[in-house]
Amino acid sequence: MFSYIVRRILATIPVMAVVAIFVFALLHLSPGDPAAIIAGDTATPADIARIRAHLGLDQPIYIQFGDWVWRLMHGDLGISIFTDLPVTQLIAQRVEPTVALTISTLVVSVAVAIPLGIIAAWKAGTWIDRAVMVFAVLGFSVPVFVLAYLLIYAFAIAADWLPVQGYVGPSRGLWPFVSHLILPSIALGMIYAALIARITRASMLDVLAQDYIRTAQAKGLGSLRVLLGHALKNASVPIVTIIGIGVALLISGVVVTETVFAIPGLGRLTVDAILRRDYPIIQGIILIFSGVYVLINLLVDLSYTLLDPRIRY
Amino acid sequence: MTTLTRRDWLAAGALTLGTSLLPSRGRAQAEAATLRFIPQADLRSIDPIWTTAYVTRNFGYLVFDTLFALDAQFKPQPQMVDTWTVSNDKLVYKFTLRAGLKWHDGLPVRTADCIASIERWAKRDQFGQKMMEAVETIAADNDNAFTIRLKAPFPLLLNGLGKLSSNVPFMMPERLAKTDPFQQIPEAIGSGPFKFVKAEWEPGHKAVFARNIDYVPRTEPPSLAAGGKLAMVDRVEWLYIPDPATAAAALKAGEVDWWELPPADLLPVFKDDPNVKVAITDPLGNMGVLRFNHLLPPFDRLKMREAVLNLVDQKDYMRAVAGDPKYWRTCVALFICGGTPFETRAGAEALLRGPNLDKAKALIAASGYKGERIVLMSATDQPIVQAQALVTAAALTKAGLNIDLQAMDWGTLVTRRASKKPIAEGGWNLFHTWTAAPDMLSPALNIPLRANGENAWFGWPSDPKLEALIDAWFKASDYAAQKRLAEQIQVEAYRGDVPYVPTGQFVIPTAYRSNLHGIIVAPVAFLWNVEKT
Numbered sequence: 001m002f003s004y005i006v007r008r009i010l011a012t013i014p015v016m017a018v019v020a021i022f023v024f025a026l027l028h029l030s031p032g033d034p035a036a037i038i039a040g041d042t043a044t045p046a047d048i049a050r051i052r053a054h055l056g057l058d059q060p061i062y063i064q065f066g067d068w069v070w071r072l073m074h075g076d077l078g079i080s081i082f083t084d085l086p087v088t089q090l091i092a093q094r095v096e097p098t099v100a101l102t103i104s105t106l107v108v109s110v111a112v113a114i115p116l117g118i119i120a121a122w123k124a125g126t127w128i129d130r131a132v133m134v135f136a137v138l139g140f141s142v143p144v145f146v147l148a149y150l151l152i153y154a155f156a157i158a159a160d161w162l163p164v165q166g167y168v169g170p171s172r173g174l175w176p177f178v179s180h181l182i183l184p185s186i187a188l189g190m191i192y193a194a195l196i197a198r199i200t201r202a203s204m205l206d207v208l209a210q211d212y213i214r215t216a217q218a219k220g221l222g223s224l225r226v227l228l229g230h231a232l233k234n235a236s237v238p239i240v241t242i243i244g245i246g247v248a249l250l251i252s253g254v255v256v257t258e259t260v261f262a263i264p265g266l267g268r269l270t271v272d273a274i275l276r277r278d279y280p281i282i283q284g285i286i287l288i289f290s291g292v293y294v295l296i297n298l299l300v301d302l303s304y305t306l307l308d309p310r311i312r313y
Numbered sequence: 314m315t316t317l318t319r320r321d322w323l324a325a326g327a328l329t330l331g332t333s334l335l336p337s338r339g340r341a342q343a344e345a346a347t348l349r350f351i352p353q354a355d356l357r358s359i360d361p362i363w364t365t366a367y368v369t370r371n372f373g374y375l376v377f378d379t380l381f382a383l384d385a386q387f388k389p390q391p392q393m394v395d396t397w398t399v400s401n402d403k404l405v406y407k408f409t410l411r412a413g414l415k416w417h418d419g420l421p422v423r424t425a426d427c428i429a430s431i432e433r434w435a436k437r438d439q440f441g442q443k444m445m446e447a448v449e450t451i452a453a454d455n456d457n458a459f460t461i462r463l464k465a466p467f468p469l470l471l472n473g474l475g476k477l478s479s480n481v482p483f484m485m486p487e488r489l490a491k492t493d494p495f496q497q498i499p500e501a502i503g504s505g506p507f508k509f510v511k512a513e514w515e516p517g518h519k520a521v522f523a524r525n526i527d528y529v530p531r532t533e534p535p536s537l538a539a540g541g542k543l544a545m546v547d548r549v550e551w552l553y554i555p556d557p558a559t560a561a562a563a564l565k566a567g568e569v570d571w572w573e574l575p576p577a578d579l580l581p582v583f584k585d586d587p588n589v590k591v592a593i594t595d596p597l598g599n600m601g602v603l604r605f606n607h608l609l610p611p612f613d614r615l616k617m618r619e620a621v622l623n624l625v626d627q628k629d630y631m632r633a634v635a636g637d638p639k640y641w642r643t644c645v646a647l648f649i650c651g652g653t654p655f656e657t658r659a660g661a662e663a664l665l666r667g668p669n670l671d672k673a674k675a676l677i678a679a680s681g682y683k684g685e686r687i688v689l690m691s692a693t694d695q696p697i698v699q700a701q702a703l704v705t706a707a708a709l710t711k712a713g714l715n716i717d718l719q720a721m722d723w724g725t726l727v728t729r730r731a732s733k734k735p736i737a738e739g740g741w742n743l744f745h746t747w748t749a750a751p752d753m754l755s756p757a758l759n760i761p762l763r764a765n766g767e768n769a770w771f772g773w774p775s776d777p778k779l780e781a782l783i784d785a786w787f788k789a790s791d792y793a794a795q796k797r798l799a800e801q802i803q804v805e806a807y808r809g810d811v812p813y814v815p816t817g818q819f820v821i822p823t824a825y826r827s828n829l830h831g832i833i834v835a836p837v838a839f840l841w842n843v844e845k846t
Contacts, residue, residue: 031721031725031728031729032722032724032725032728033724033727033728033731034724036724036727036728036730036731037723037724037727037728038358038363038364039364039365040364040365040366040479041365041727041746041748042365042439042479042748042752042760042770043365044439044768044769044770045731045771046768047437047495048731050495051495053495054493054495054496080516082357082358082516083357083358083516084358084497084499085516090516093515094515094517149558152558152559152562153562156562156566157562157565157566160566163566163568164559164562164563164566164568165554165559165562165563165568166552166563166568259555259556260556260558260559261559262518262552262553262554262555262556262559262560262563264515264517264518264519268517268518268555269517272355272517272555275694275722275723275724276357276724277724
């Protein structure tokens with residue numbers, strides 16, 4: 001097991017290197033010049049040229065890449081072209097809201113979806129099953145921003161129960177922290193809840209058709225014990241896989257949610273940086289995201305050994 | 314030792330939770346003393362000389378101060394300056410600073426700081442560059458007084474020092490003002506009414522300002538950028554909310570106090586809300602611009618540019634940009650309409666008459682246009698730019714021009730417009746932008762008007778006669794002469810060169826909670842004098 005973990009971690013190095021080269025090349029080959037954006041609407045071409053020179057953007061691309069890699073090897077993600085602040089500082093400012101939103105969304109999604117999926121499988125073919133599937137279809141179909149606006153209108157404007165926007169850290173009180181996450185988590189979690197509910201239902205249906213479940217029922221075990229004690233554990237490998245993939249998808253999915261709810265997270269930082277061609281920020285975030293993806297995949301793979309003793313690495 | 318029971322733990326937990334749920338008296342007082350403001354854009358840079366971004370200019374007005382400032386009649390009034398004299402030959406200006414001015418780090422404001430600030434500004438600003446052509450020396454007489462000696466009279470010196478919009482000649486400590494003007498200053502230390510709290514700055518989300526308790530405001534009432542700058546709140550928070558619908562909801566819910574530039578289509582949301590006021594605090598607003606590339610065919614030919622002039626209907630543009638007629642007007646004055654000092658209709662017959670398709674077609678035929686592709690660049694992430702581009706594409710296509718409307722984001726457009734390459738190599742023929750009225754109020758400020766070839770703004774028009782008239786305007790000794798020359802400049806611009814076409818003047822109203830008072834009517838959202846009750 002230990003050697004497997006070490007091998008997987010070492011395997012991330014070439015992955016990250018490929019990501020770094022690809023992202024750098026893609027950014028520098030795409031149109032758009034941060035110097036022109038900085039200089040503003042009334043700048044002359046000479047002004048733009050001087051700003052480019054100061055930013056080092058007039059250097060050949062291989063020199064810019066070499067500089068970036070050298071700094072990266074020293075743990076330095078560079079300086080934001082626009083704000084003149086270290087990229088690590090900007091990312092550090094944004095990690096907490098994104099992590100909080102991701103975790104709260106996962107909690108909401110899993111808490112809603114797994115019971116729904118189990119109930120749908122248990123009551124397969126009944127109106128309850130159909131109602132859960134309607135919920136799942138709705139979850140897939142309604143865009144995040146539409147649901148977000150509806151939630152804002154209903155719970156923040158009309159009822160005045162929850163805040164419209166923003167993020168408040170846990171250090172400023174439990175309720176302010178939680179209240180700012182409820183609507184974004186529901187809006188973002190809907191699609192994942194739908195996905196997890198469908199997978200849970202399908203997986204549970206497979207397991208519930210197995211002989212050992214019939215045996216358990218024949219022995220007189222209660223439905224709850226059969227469902228949770230015998231069926232769910234054996235159905236959990238695909239569910240955990242989809243939750244793991246969901247975490248990775250959530251990181252990219254937070255962009256819209258963070259924009260609509262004005263949450264200062266990594267998603268918004270990425271979009272803002274792309275729009276103004278702030279290369280060091282884009283490069284830094286994508287590199288970190290790719291590292292997180294690799295780590296999540298590793299954790300999901302390791303969790304299989306806990307859920308299914310037959311799996312060994 | 315007392316043992317805590319499960320009930321004790323529950324009681325303690327409930328008390329802690331309850332305390333965190335209830336707003337404290339201190340928190341309520343802090344709410345009243347904090348002005349929450351949604352700026353027009355995210356604050357990305359804190360150096361108003363390094364960038365011309367309006368949001369950084371507005372930031373500059375909070376943190377920095379100016380030697381002079383324009384009043385509501387667009388006349389320069391002293392701000393950091395206490396007294397000044399001008400010699401009879403108009404070649405020597407002597408300035409004395411107000412007593413007691415301090416930087417935010419506690420050090421006194423010295424003339425050396427101001428001299429370095431003027432010099433840095435003049436290296437980036439076109440008005441400043443023109444001014445420095447006339448300057449022989451700027452020298453400190455002592456820590457509180459300095460002298461500007463000129464080679465030749467420059468009647469607009471005080472207007473330059475009080476320039477209203479980007480780049481504004483903000484004063485900074487010498488150590489910051491010595492920074493290369495093409496590099497950012499590392500910190501924002503000014504002497505303005507608010508201090509920038511850099512530790513709380515989260516680019517893309519929030520910028521925080523604290524009242525500068527050492528600030529000594531002038532005693533005159535506020536008038537545009539001039540007069541007393543009274544900080545009426547302890548703290549200002551700029552909260553950047555990128556989604557307009559969310560910003561509208563936040564204002565309605567009272568989570569923010571003031572939204573600087575709400576889009577026109579969301580204004581009806583506030584119509585019946587007694588807690589929100591919608592007002593036009595910037596009556597001059599902005600001007601739409603259609604820019605030609607004068608280097609490439611077919612708009613290297615005057616007849617083609619005149620043809621476009623005969624196709625433009627400003628009403629179409631303004632309906633697309635601003636919708637409700639109370640938010641726009643047609644305006645042919647290159648120096649802005651609305652009672653501005655150099656407003657004139659001279660030379661603008663084509664625009665005043667309105668579209669003339671037959672004349673446009675005749676001009677197109679006479680120009681030798683053979684149906685070559687015309688690249689019109691549009692930024693789809695800039696609604697005002699995109700709306701104008703769609704109107705232009707329709708009007709020019711109607712006249713038989715082969716328009717290739719290319720959609721891109723603003724970042725790509727501003728990069729591509731710097732290209733002088735032919736169309737086949739990524740060049741361009743037309744693009745739209747818009748400019749705040751204060752940046753077009755006179756020939757000194759109107760950058761798209763300049764026709765100095767390679768040194769001109771993107772599009773690079775070349776018209777020596779127009780340039781000579783602008784030079785003469787700078788040297789004009791009185792307002793009457795300036796006014797006459799401004800008319801001649803406009804006539805030459807419309808009949809002799811057509812460097813660009815104005816597409817109309819529009820305002821963007823502002824929206825704020827009804828408990829705000831004292832908002833200054835000005836083209837810039839000044840946050841001093843604003844009280845929250």
